[in-house]
Amino acid sequence: xxxxxxxxxxxxxxxxxxxxxxxxxxxxxxxxxxxxxxxxxxxxxxxxxxxxxxxxxxxxxxxxxxxxxxxxxxxxxxxxxxxxxxxxxxxxxxxxxxxxxxxxxxxxxxxxxxxxxxxxxxxxxxxxxxxxxxxxxxxxxxxxxxxxxxxxxxxxxxxxxxxxxxxxxxxxxxxxxxxxxxxxxxxxxxxxxxxxxxxxxxxxxxxxxxxxxxxxxxxxxxxxxxxxxxxxxxxxxxxxxxxxxxxxxxxxxxxxxxxxxxxxxxxxxxxxxxxxxxxxxxxxxxxxxxxxxxxxxxxxxxxxxxxxxxxxxxxxxxxxxxxxxxxxxxxxxxxxxxxxxxxxxxxxxxxxxxxxxxxxxxxxxxxxxxxxxx
Amino acid sequence: xxxxxxxxxxxxxxxxxxxxxxxxxxxxxxxxxxxxxxxxxxxxxxxxxxxxxxxxxxxxxxxxxxxxxxx
Numbered sequence: 001x002x003x004x005x006x007x008x009x010x011x012x013x014x015x016x017x018x019x020x021x022x023x024x025x026x027x028x029x030x031x032x033x034x035x036x037x038x039x040x041x042x043x044x045x046x047x048x049x050x051x052x053x054x055x056x057x058x059x060x061x062x063x064x065x066x067x068x069x070x071x072x073x074x075x076x077x078x079x080x081x082x083x084x085x086x087x088x089x090x091x092x093x094x095x096x097x098x099x100x101x102x103x104x105x106x107x108x109x110x111x112x113x114x115x116x117x118x119x120x121x122x123x124x125x126x127x128x129x130x131x132x133x134x135x136x137x138x139x140x141x142x143x144x145x146x147x148x149x150x151x152x153x154x155x156x157x158x159x160x161x162x163x164x165x166x167x168x169x170x171x172x173x174x175x176x177x178x179x180x181x182x183x184x185x186x187x188x189x190x191x192x193x194x195x196x197x198x199x200x201x202x203x204x205x206x207x208x209x210x211x212x213x214x215x216x217x218x219x220x221x222x223x224x225x226x227x228x229x230x231x232x233x234x235x236x237x238x239x240x241x242x243x244x245x246x247x248x249x250x251x252x253x254x255x256x257x258x259x260x261x262x263x264x265x266x267x268x269x270x271x272x273x274x275x276x277x278x279x280x281x282x283x284x285x286x287x288x289x290x291x292x293x294x295x296x297x298x299x300x301x302x303x304x305x306x307x308x309x310x311x312x313x314x315x316x317x318x319x320x321x322x323x324x325x326x327x328x329x330x331x332x333x334x335x336x337x338x339x340x341x342x343x344x345x346x347x348x349x350x351x352x353x354x355x356x357x358x359x360x361x362x363x364x365x366x367x368x369x370x371x372x373x374x
Numbered sequence: 375x376x377x378x379x380x381x382x383x384x385x386x387x388x389x390x391x392x393x394x395x396x397x398x399x400x401x402x403x404x405x406x407x408x409x410x411x412x413x414x415x416x417x418x419x420x421x422x423x424x425x426x427x428x429x430x431x432x433x434x435x436x437x438x439x440x441x442x443x444x445x
Contacts, residue, residue: 238418238425242383243376 062151069147072140080133083126090123375402375420382406384425390416396440403428403437 094116101112376382380392390406397403402420417437418425428437 236427236429237421238416238427239385240376240382240423240425241385241387243380 062147066144066147069140069144073137073144076133076136076140080130080137083130083133087123087126087130090119090126094119094123376404398436398440403440405437 097112097116097119101109101116104112376392376395378392378395382390382392384390388408390408392404393407394405395403404416404418404420404425406416406418406425416425417428419428419433420426
């Protein structure tokens with residue numbers, strides 16, 4: 001496994017570990033939800049996790065706790081208000097009785113004195129209850145403030161974690177891109193250093209190139225093997241996960257999914273032998289026309305000399321412009337023409353064409369196949 | 375053994391079509407292209423259920439030679 005692959009795997013593993021940790025936190029958080037307040041219907045763990053995201057669950061948990069403390073504050077404030085009212089009423093009663101005492105006889109005065117004493121005891125008890133409620137209010141408010149502070153702190157921690165994680169991923173990707181660029185530069189420099197193989201070789205422009213590339217040069221062949229579009233060629237081993245039932249149908253090839261240049265070249269060849277068939281100048285876009293021209297060059301050269309040496313030369317020159325895989329695909333376009341002649345004709349929807357034209361196309365495609373050496 | 379035009383899902387989670395396959399010197403060689411990125415091609419040989427990229431110069435030369443014959 002090369003360093004590039006190791007870097008990518010390390011990044012993926014790091015992200016996976018973070019996700020697993022988040023899952024653990026979610027599991028324990030969800031387990032606590034059912035214990036919170038009778039106001040909220042307890043939710044089963046599975047149903048909750050299926051409905052809400054982790055972040056939503058955390059927000060819900062925090063909101064439940066805040067609402068609980070808010071309810072506690074309001075409840076205790078209500079109780080405290082009730083106690084204050086009661087105390088006020090009792091105090092008024094005491095004042096009234098004391099007034100009566102001033103104008104009463106000694107016997108009634110003693111009775112009133114005992115009443116006042118009982119009521120003042122009740123007032124003291126209620127004052128103690130009031131103090132309890134006020135203490136509970138203070139505690140609940142302090143808890144509420146702590147929750148807000150914790151939430152702010154959690155948000156800061158979470159944002160910091162995400163920032164560090166993002167930096168780590170970006171760093172790993174930048175490192176992977178840098179290695180990819182270095183490898184590509186090494187390949188290009190290597191190819192340019194091999195005699196006769198430079199894509200800037202003036203001989204290439206004069207069509208007097210070395211038609212016998214040094215296929216014994218290990219660097220050349222190794223670079224051919226390593227070069228390709230995308231990162232697929234930088235891995236050495238691939239496991240087959242699945243063999244699909246369906247097979248790749250030819251019409252998909254013709255629509256350009258496999259051999260953009262190959263199909264373009266084939267279209268050009270058919271158009272050349274049956275002018276007007278594709279109305280090439282009027283219906284094709286500018287990009288397609290340039291593809292057709294390039295495909296034409298490749299198909300013509302392969303048709304004129306399908307030897308291995310020539311194919312390698314085409315690969316070398318084409319790879320400097322379009323990429324090795326694309327050029328190989330163009331060559332394989334011809335292969336599919338050879339092996340699937342009738343279906344190639346059909347996929348261009350020529351069912352309504354006159355039989356003569358159809359036969360011309362059939363002959364043309366066979367001619368192309370013969371020109372390809374088979 | 376895989377067959378031509380088979381579609382394989384490899385462990386890079388991409389679908390590849392078998393463009394060509396042949397036996398050579400006792401090895402099963404498979405030439406694949408990415409169905410969604412046709413320019414992404416692989417020159418491989420079978421090793422149990424694994425596809426190993428061919429990068430040995432001599433081996434690759436024979437691979438290309440055989441591919442050329444089949445064109």
